[in-house]
Amino acid sequence: MTHKSTEQTEHRRQATPQLHPVPSQLISLRMVLRTKNLVRYVFQNQHKLIQQLLVQGGPVRACSGHGGTQQQAQLRVEEDDNFPKITEVPPLAAPFPMKLEHAADVGEQFKYSDLSVRLAAPHQLNPKPDVDDLAFGKYFTDHMLKVSYHRRLGGWQKPEITPMENLNLHPAAKVFHYAIELFEGMKAYRGYDGKIRFFRPEMNMARMNVTAYRSGLPTFESEELIKAMARLVMIDSEWVPHTESASLYIRPTLIGIEPTLGVASSDSALLYTILSPVGPYFKPGAKGLKLYAEPKYTRAWPGGVGDRKVGSNYGPTIHVQQEALRHGCHQVLWLYGDDHQLTEVGVMNIFMLYIKENGERELITPPLNGLILPGITRDSIIRLCHQWGEFSVCERKFTMAEVKKLSQEGRLLEMFGAGTAAVISPIERIAYMGEEIYLPTESHENPLFRRLYNTLTDIQYGKLEHPWAYVID
């Protein structure tokens, strides 16, 4: 065998034609091409090279609790992980229009291909915190993405990545007076395989565009912003935690900056994206949520903007959240109407799994009737459960009276909140009109909330290949 293959090698060597001497012009052309490629590589990867140079002994290092190695997620419980995982996406209607037609006067759109990059100087790079020290939105990465919009200059301007810096705005900018602003919340995850992924980013972009439309702000091409944000994340990639218990929170924001006091649409705007490494929203080992349900407060109303991600939905909730904390609760359960319909929990959508009169299980969540944010986690849960086909899934109103009745009759199985920040949060108690309603969410074997948590995080961290994962590197 060995003899034969030696023979074959010998034969091939003899069969190889003699090389002619290469003309010197060709050699120098090759060298020029090689140098060009090298220059291009250095240009595109200068952030990595700078970090490599600084990494030894310097304060700039990988964002990780354990020197850059992967660590098991603390929230994860593995024993119920043997359910079939299905990787197709059911063809349900999208919760909002996935593509809006731009208004005729919006002007030029920005393009990823016009993106310019100005990197932070070495002294501007920040030390990366340990994962254990991460609090939500406390630390920010070294760079940000900005795109200006000026109607009188023809529309969107060229996107740019710059070092993270303060904004310089006129005190009359509309964002400060009439809260003409909106934002999104999404994440980049470092997977088991080291690759960085977004989760359904086209959904965040579509939701951002419908919110921009409702706020009189300019709309944009979703795919162009996704590509620009992917580049930003790659530049600050060492800030994406090297652990499955943390991620890089992405905050695209659009503000009206026209410096005039009229309550009117803003002819100039700024779209920017900042990044913040975040740990688990709720501390590992934390018990289920205790909710404060006070019917005198409401978060949203028909015809309002409760279904849009505008900052003005959030400011007025802070007082109520403080009241919830004073009552020993973690979050507010937002009710609506005289019949006390459940709408949302804190900044999450709400789900309830219960046993119907006929003995079958059903998962319910409030409908998209304008009172709730059309959550991307909510949509993903509905699709996954439809696909599993083990119980019915229904988007319908449900009230505190129904919750109390189901709880008294032992038919309420689980209640949980769902959103990008916390993924899934089990609910244990509701403080409501002087009563405490206990929910057995965490007392079952293999609860649905944990299976959903595992499936979603498996997709996000690349353990389960799925069309919802968007690999960016």
Ligand SMILES: Cc1ncc(COP(=O)(O)O)c(C=O)c1O
């Ligand atoms: C009020 C509100 N509800 C629900 C959600 C959950 O939405 P998503 O799953 O898209 O994060 C959020 C978070 O964005 C929110 O702010």
